[in-house]
Amino acid sequence: MGSDLNSSVHIVLFPFMSKGHTIPMLQIARLLLLRRGITITIFTTHANSPFIRQSLSDTQPNVSVIELDFPTNIPELPPGIESTDQFPSMSLFIPFANATKLMQPDFEKALNNLSISGGVNCIISDGFLFWTQKSAEKFSIPRLVFYGMNNYVMTLCRILGRNRSHLKLGLDEPFTVPGFPSVKLTLNDFESPMNDSNPQGPHFEFIVETGIATSKSQGLVVNSFYELEPAFLDYWNREFVPKAWCVGPFGLVEKTKYDQAAEKSNPKPDWIKWLDQKSVEGRSVLYVAFGSQAEITKEQLREMAAGLERSEVSFLWVVRSKGSEGLEELEEKVKGRGLVVREWVDQVEILGHESVKGFMSHCGWNSALEGICTAVPILAWPMMAEQHLNARMVAEELGVGLRILGSNGSVRGFVGAEIVEKMVRELMEGEEGEKVSKKVKEVGEAARKAMEEGGSSWRTLDQLIDETCRNTDPTHLLP
CATH class of the missing domain: 3.40.50.2000 (Glycogen Phosphorylase B;)
Structure with a gap:
């Protein structure tokens, strides 16, 4: 033009x-x-x-x-x-x-x-x-x-x-x-x-x-x-x-140059320092976030926590402060290996960190695209709106992620800790996880x-x- x-x-x-x-x-x-x-x-x-x-x-x-x-x-x-x-x-x-x-x-x-x-x-x-x-x-x-x-x-x-x-x-x-x-x-x-x-x-x-x-x-x-x-x-x-x-x-x-200068001048948030330490230790991190509007029951939150604890995978979990009161016990159990954050974070900065190798997400389209663009494979766990269709697209159409299903085999329903543990390990350490990790790199390059x-x-x-x-x-x- x-x-x-x-x-x-x-x-x-x-x-x-x-x-x-x-x-x-x-x-x-x-x-x-x-x-x-x-x-x-x-x-x-x-x-x-x-x-x-x-x-x-x-x-x-x-x-x-x-x-x-x-x-x-x-x-x-x-x-x-x-x-x-x-x-x-x-x-x-x-x-x-x-x-x-x-x-x-x-x-x-x-x-x-x-x-x-x-x-x-x-x-x-x-x-x-x-x-x-x-x-x-x-x-x-x-x-x-x-x-x-x-x-x-x-x-x-x-x-x-x-x-x-x-x-x-x-x-x-x-x-x-x-x-x-x-x-x-x-x-x-x-x-x-x-x-x-x-x-x-x-x-x-x-x-x-x-x-x-x-x-x-x-x-x-x-x-x-x-x-x-x-x-x-x-x-x-x-x-x-x-x-x-x-x-x-x-x-x-x-x-813009203004943005880049501002980033360099701002002190690193604690969670980025924590990710830096994981990188030094040579540990891969799973980033867990379900957006600001997902309504998760206390029972489901407990199963999520138990599954993440049992997986033995390092994770950074960003939660809404409301309703996250029951996670103090998890924080104590996984001290050093897992971090729970209750503040607003720059999600793209986290996904772009070299230590982050997986993303457990509600599959809001913004988040799914951010995972794709940073070449981080997605563990899709949709909660509401069109997120279930996004999860289908991510896992079945694009092949850039895996899908969590309910304990009853349905795309909806309660998810037990054993499923959380199994799917987290598969994404971070399994053959299927390796396959989607390779695919998301290709798709991320096409996006750029x-x-x-x-x-x-x-x-x-x-x-x-x-x-x-x-x-x-x-x-x-x-x-």
Whole structure:
């Protein structure tokens, strides 16, 4: 793309209020800024603004942040919650997501002001902020959607949304997906209402509303790369709308000199010093993390702890401080060999450490990609949302990880300590672990090539900006 086009491009980003959605959106901002001359405005709420401003503190003056009031006095929501990371329970998700719609008038007022001061060429908003599609339409601004999912998940869900014969089967009865006979799933790979024969209620209505808004948008920005899942991307773009654009993995966006200098000047966290010591000792470490929102029962937590203790493998386990009170006994037993961390960590820094040779993960797509990009094989233990499908992709489609199953053989269900112990040892020391370790190195290298100048994701991002912005008049005003 020529600099003349870039110099006039203004893109609005509106991430959903959740760290797992916001972080990749901020990485999109950095990707766009590599194309000189693009300016970005990010919309968020007051409580989420400090995190965003700090994360992009080195990008001035090309990024600005506009703060909107988060709705108050929502009956189902405790006061003061402006991010899903603060939820006492994920049952609050639908009321929270629906409450964001009350921000629409303020969003449109700010959009109008931006139009007066120079215009907006494109909006990239989270799929959960479905109402932004109508705002974009009102201003005749192209809207691109970000969901944080891969093409594998999006394509399979859309196919099965049309062909519903599988809904007659039992929860653990395997079935193949039309168009992809090698893909075998069960109803237990899906959450309600996706596995209900007669879906209804607020959650289903939310899914329908987001789907309609997405279909009316101009494209999907996908945190993936073509070589990772070509059959699924090609199928989507042949059969469905809007067009999906793979411009990732976002996490491989080049760090600025500012970032690198800041890293060197900051003192090492205790857990990095601990990993350094393991490296000196010649010990391989399993990194264990299930994200900030997984709700794990005390009984299951105890079995996890017992399995890790018995495995005799060195491990670094990052847990939510809430609910981790029962791990003090484990910490005492594995002192020196295992470390439990209850603080926020830089996950990519940990995965990139030379001592880390395995990753027990809930398979959120951000985490799965981070494992792939750092060439760390994954022990997939999904908990919620589309994580079960991500786990299938990681273990069966890509071959970059192993899968933990419930003690009853189901993809869901209680996992005993003996299974945890067995699978940890297999990943870290077994033949299957060696096989997936070799494979993840190959896939990680392909990811890096996709993001390099001239790679598939680099070219796709150029095309996306070109097609979305070339004929867009940025001076949009309300009638």
